[in-house]
Amino acid sequence: MKLTFLGAAETVTGSRYLLEGAGLRVLIDCGLFQGTKNLRLRNWEAFPVPVETLDAVILTHAHLDHSGYLPILARLGYRGAVYCTRGTRDLCEVMLRDSARLQEEEASFANRHGFSKHRPALPLYTLEDAENALRLLVPREFDLPKQLNDHACFRLLPAGHILGAASVVLCMEGKVIAFSGDVGRPNDPIMRPPMPLAHADYLVLESTYGDRVHAAADPATQLAEVFERTFAQDGVVVIPSFAVGRAQTILHYIAQLKASGRMANVPVYLDSPMASSVTQLYRHHVGEHRLSMTEANAIGHAAEMVRTVDESKAVSARRGPMVVIAGSGMATGGRVVHHLKTFAPDSRNTIALVGYQAAGTRGAALAGHVPAIKIHGDYVPVRASVVSLSSLSAHADYRELTDWLRSIAVAPKRVFLTHGEPASADALRRHLDESLHWRCEVPIHLEAVELPGSNAVTGIHPCAATAMSNVEAADPDQLARPPEVS
Structure with missing residues (x-):
């Protein structure tokens, strides 16, 4: 298997991870870059891989730094499924349309008032692009396995943070690769706490607040x-x-x-x-x-x-x-x-x-x-x-992240710290080394790493095994979630 960091490496935006294995190319998250000009310009660059070679896209949640590039992907010709939770689907229907309208309005405003260096100023994408992207969304229930082919499947586990937010747990070539997404806080006033992970051979973990503890003030x-x-x-x-x-x-x-x-x-x-x-x-x-x-x-x-x-x-x-x-x-x-x-x-x-x-x-x-x-x-x-x-803040700080990770009994083989500024990611790397004795690394933009799979064949589908492991390891109160009201 190969994992390539197409975004969120050494920065806190632009989440995009390409996982290749089991005869598949899967994109986890499809976000916009935000912040400094050199980061924003990446949104206008050619997508690093031909979109027609992608087999699936899986979203962790609807924030634009995780979903906002979807309209461009659709414009480039992607026609496959974009898997997400129902909450993420509902939020994307609002957010992607609003984002497109805003970009069209800002381009029009810049052209009317002449403060853009571009003649004419163009929106990054249009409302039509957003509508085409929304047609690709395929909602999934939390904690329900979805098979991608005979050797790969995934499930979405509640991550707190915002409505619909999930951690993505992929089983591929006999190994479990987990993508934390944005991890919520255990005592958030609105959102329920994130479900703990039971196992991960490889883990991609956010580090937004990896260098600080949130104020205890009310x-x-x-x-x-x-x-x-x-x-x-x-x-x-x-x-x-x-x-x-x-x-x-x-x-x-x-x-x-x-x-x-x-x-x-x-x-x-x-x-x-x-x-x-x-x-x-x-x-x-x-x-x-x-x-x-x-x-x-x-x-x-x-x-x-x-x-x-x-x-x-x-x-x-x-x-x-x-x-x-x-x-x-x-x-x-x-x-x-x-x-x-x-x-x-x-x-x-x-x-x-x-x-x-x-x-x-x-x-x-x-x-x-x-x-x-x-x-x-x-x-x-x-x-x-x-x-x-x-x-x-709706992001877990480094102490809350560490507590969330303690449910993983066996240390992952490799942990990649992303979605954080360099100082924040490096601080979390040191902290996890000291507190959990995990060896972590901070990837750079467009870095590709090989993740050895397994040729072992068992009679239990890997997603089913992961589900049983989660039931054993997770807090029963967190597993007993009320159904969504539609």
Whole structure:
């Protein structure tokens, strides 16, 4: 078998892994690169392998750095199955369409205002490309084996993180290769904890927060303090937020704060059509998260949903006190950029960063307290207060990752640390060496590694053996998941 790291190597975006073996070529994840310009340019490069040679694509979850390249793959001619969970399918239907519309709008905006170096500016992909990609999605239930051929199969195990998120466990040529995807936190306020892995001969593991432990502070209290301080000076709290997962967590806390009287009754706007649509999906997947139906309904009423561009402009024209939650989470694009242009220069306002900020993004610049950020070709002064609330992260930190891995009784033969900045991945490598005595490695972009398989033949299908192993090793409470509500 051969594993090639087509993305997420030495960076936190662009997840794409090509696994070749058992007469198959399988792509695990198909994400966009985000962050610095040299990374974003990879999205425009030729795909490293002919798409017609791919036999299957398997998604861990719907975030665009894991799924956002699918429309290009479809445009290039891929017509095979894209396997994912039902939650991921439902989220992709919202996210890929929204991403395509946003890219078309931004290209049009750049052409009208002439700030792009390209003549004309073109979208990375179109709504038509996104629709073609969505037709390829084939939903699978959690923990149900799917045979790819006589010598390969896979299953999707709940990973927490966001709706539909999964770890992919592939059985190929007698070996188990696990891809963690983005691993959620054991005590996430909304999502259930990730299911532990029972066994892996080879493991590809995320390392987003491999060099840190999340703050133990209560996120609701942190938000309440930010709101109180900003509202006291009639300011605006601008929250750049990922539309899937993070926006709903913030709305959940806001609903709680308002219900308990810990937050002033000021306007709250969710300026993201995608986030507004995603919020409704929580009512259709109650078996996957901790929220009751009442709580799921509450997050849908915690803010006024801003749908149109004109409504968004009207929000920017308002003054505080108020809260504006808008995408994107790293402030790389979307409507939050226009709000930052309006509200960042005013010292009465606050910019609250509530998620990971990849190097080279506006969010990372704001987290670094730069005096100005570049928006639409101009430098906008940042006089607003900037706060980072790491306790709201939906990624496991290095301690939580280590605890999750302890269910694997026999150390994997090789562990590859991906989806993290170099310092973060290397820190996790050292930590796993010291705590679990596992030897890990950090692959580089486009590196290919050989993974020896096995010629042993047994009477038990490898996916069936993995299922039995999981039943024995996993917490019974985690296996007893309520069914999804459709």
